[in-house]
Amino acid sequence: MAETTPGTPGLSKPTASQLLARLQAAGLVVATGTTEGRPGPSAQLYAVDARAAFAAGLDVTPDRIRAAVADITGATVGEFEVPTPRRQPESVVGQVTEALDGAVKDAGVARSDVHRLVIGTPGAFDPSTGRLRYASHLTGWHSPDLLDALAAVLPMPVEYENDVNLVAVAEQRLGAAHGHENFVLLWNEEGLGAALIIGGQLHRGFTGGAGEVGFLPVPGAPLVRQVTRTNSGGFQELAGAQALPRLARELGIEDLGHGPSAEVATELVARAAAADEGAYRTLLDAYATGLATGLASIVSVLDPELVVLAGAVIAAGGEPLRARVLAELTELAPTRPRVVLGSVGESPVLRGALETALATTRDEVFDTSR
Structure with missing residues (x-):
């Protein structure tokens, strides 16, 4: 937080001094020195006590x-x-x-x-x-x-x-959604999920399940019944981390790497984003279409001003993936929100x-x- 002096705009000098004295007595601010090099008497500088x-x-x-x-x-x-x-x-x-x-x-x-x-x-x-x-x-x-x-x-x-x-809170306070009160964040790491910010507030739903879009039935994926029992659904099967290794094999990509499906998917998307043509480029196109297919249903219902794409698998695709998702979403949804990549990269x-x-x-x- 910025340092301040008793000459705080909007408050009289005596009022500001009394307020700062109360905050200092409460252990919330500390004196950090005085102003120098200015005409008139030196002013006391204060800062928030970080350990308050x-x-x-x-x-x-x-x-x-x-x-x-x-x-x-x-x-x-x-x-x-x-x-x-x-x-x-x-x-x-x-x-x-x-x-x-x-x-x-x-x-x-x-x-x-x-x-x-x-x-x-x-x-x-x-x-x-x-x-x-x-x-x-x-x-x-x-x-x-x-x-x-x-x-x-x-x-x-x-x-x-x-x-x-x-993650949506972090992006709204510190990242790509700063200043936006109506947006959707789509997350893809181990699973697919979304967060909905409506009127500046998180929308959680009646049981807290708003945004569990991995269970969303979508075209291009088998209809999954008893979704909570199988812990999956159509959108997860179409564009989740486990779908990318399967798609890669169908395209003849044999070197899939090793490790959990999210790590393998992240590596595949990173390679695809760096490729100019061939099977990897087809993989990126298909992944973008899968993401946009689920997003089209969400956007059609909520009409957000912004869509934030986040999570390790999506982040690996970077701008090439973002551009493809936007192009597909423009064709599949009736409204056209801005589509951006999340910018809170470390432990969102x-x-x-x-x-x-x-x-x-x-x-x-x-x-x-x-």
């Missing part, structure tokens, strides 16, 4: 939990990561606390210094039951008592949010969790009416 409060975020995947702590200015001051092999369900509380405590220790603070924690997971916790839905692949997170068990060991308020929703889920936690924390600590 801390907030934390967790990014949960089937393979690991990544935690971070940020100070009140938004700077990340501690990070820690815990692998999450397929353990018993009761270990989830231990995994969460281990990750959080590691980040807190790295930040050089105590658990009690953290004002708020936001946890990002695939799927969403149903507000009526407290149970995680739409994420059967997240082992151990489906107990009906999980949220109560976490509340019992975590000394700060905790919020739970869908991981793709948090975790950044969105921190931004969400910080927004409430700042409101609380800077409430001078209390």
Whole structure:
């Protein structure tokens, strides 16, 4: 945050001085020096005390939990990561606390210094039951008592949010969607998902399932029934990470690399974006058409001003993929939103969790009416 002096625009000098004195007494700002080289008396300079409060975020995947702590200015001051092999369900509380405590220790603070924690997971916790839905692949997170068990060991308020929703928050606050109040973010890594920002606010739906577009029936893919049981759907089968290796084989591409499907898909898309012709270029065209096919249904219903393309698989395609998705979407949808690539490249889920936690924390600590 910028430094300030008692001559703050919009406030009289005595009022500004009194306000700064209250903030300094509360430990929220610190004196940083005085002005020099200006006519008249020197003015005292103040800055926000970065250690006035801390907030934390967790990014949960089937393979690991990544935690971070940020100070009140938004700077990340501690990070820690815990692998999450397929353990018993009761270990989830231990995994969460281990990750959080590691980040807190790295930040050089105590658990009690953290004002708020936001946890990002695939799927969403149903507000009526407290149970995680739409994420059967997240082992151990489906107990009906999980949220109560976490509340019992975590000394700060905790919020739970869908991981793709948090990416949209990060892009709205810091990235490609800054200044936009109506946009769709399409995410593709291990799975396909979307976040919907309507009137500047996240739209979560009745059970938290808004944006679970991987289940969307689309032309060009078999109709999948009992989608929550199979944890898939038409759009996921058409343009998800697992679809790209299959498409590559159909095009005669044999060197697919090794590793999880998302890593293989990311490598295939990167090669395709760099190719001028041949099978890889056909792969990129087909992938763009698949993405645009699902997006056309979303855009037709929501009519957003902006579509943000994000996630490792999409990011690997860069501008060549973005241009193709836009061209296809222009033909398939009745409206024509701008299509851009996400720009929050490093840990966007975790950044969105921190931004969400910080927004409430700042409101609380800077409430001078209390």
